[in-house]
Amino acid sequence: MDSILVVNYSYTGVSRRAAQLLASHQGWPLGIVEDIHPRAGTRGYLRCMLDSLLGRRPRVHYSGPRPEDFRTVVLIAPIWMYRLAGPMRSFLHAHRLRRVAVIVTMGSAGASNAFAEVQHIIGKAPLATLALTAREIQTGSGTARLLAFGDQLRSRRAPTGMSAVTA
Numbered sequence: 307m308d309s310i311l312v313v314n315y316s317y318t319g320v321s322r323r324a325a326q327l328l329a330s331h332q333g334w335p336l337g338i339v340e341d342i343h344p345r346a347g348t349r350g351y352l353r354c355m356l357d358s359l360l361g362r363r364p365r366v367h368y369s370g371p372r373p374e375d376f377r378t379v380v381l382i383a384p385i386w387m388y389r390l391a392g393p394m395r396s397f398l399h400a401h402r403l404r405r406v407a408v409i410v411t412m413g414s415a416g417a418s419n420a421f422a423e424v425q426h427i428i429g430k431a432p433l434a435t436l437a438l439t440a441r442e443i444q445t446g447s448g449t450a451r452l453l454a455f456g457d458q459l460r461s462r463r464a465p466t467g468m469s470a471v472t473a
């Protein structure tokens with residue numbers, strides 16, 4: 307199937323906002339990765355940090371269309387401790403995906419580690435990568451870059467190595 311699915315994990319809502327914007331703008335379906343054990347309070351926050359520091363794969367629940375039925379999957383997730391958020395790591399290990407684009411949201415740094423981890427898990431470089439700060443999503447100043455990324459992906463003007471921003 308020549309189609310694109312957006313898959314999102316979000317802890318505090320920033321990446322969710324970016325995913326909803328991209329999916330609704332392009333008319334792409336959105337799948338959601340959620341924690342089986344909610345990360346409430348300080349313990350939840352600490353668990354986020356430990357998941358990253360230890361490279362753990364926390365248990366997750368995915369709801370949405372079957373990712374393997376799509377030609378391309380766009381992952382949108384936050385950075386935790388300079389790494390890909392653990393729940394997205396779990397999702398990636400649970401599915402055999404070959405054509406993946408990656409968008410991360412972050413405070414300021416860690417995107418390149420996350421892109422490298424995705425490449426390691428799926429065994430090939432992501433089609434395209436984009437790093438946005440939480441501030442860019444919250445203020446809307448990153449919206450144009452986010453939507454342009456989707457447009458480029460759709461038109462496949464840069465099918466390999468289209469790195470809009472890496473940090």
Ligand SMILES: Cc1cc2nc3c(=O)[nH]c(=O)nc-3n(C[C@H](O)[C@H](O)[C@H](O)COP(=O)(O)O)c2cc1C
Nearest residue numbers: 316317318319320321384387388411412413414415
């Ligand atoms: C446990 C934890 C660790 C984080 N580590 C980093 C980090 O290493 N680098 C960074 O730039 N931002 C870091 N952040 C900030 C988030 O990546 C950023 O706020 C992101 O946009 C949150 O996305 P979300 O609302 O979808 O969860 C961290 C946030 C949390 C909760």
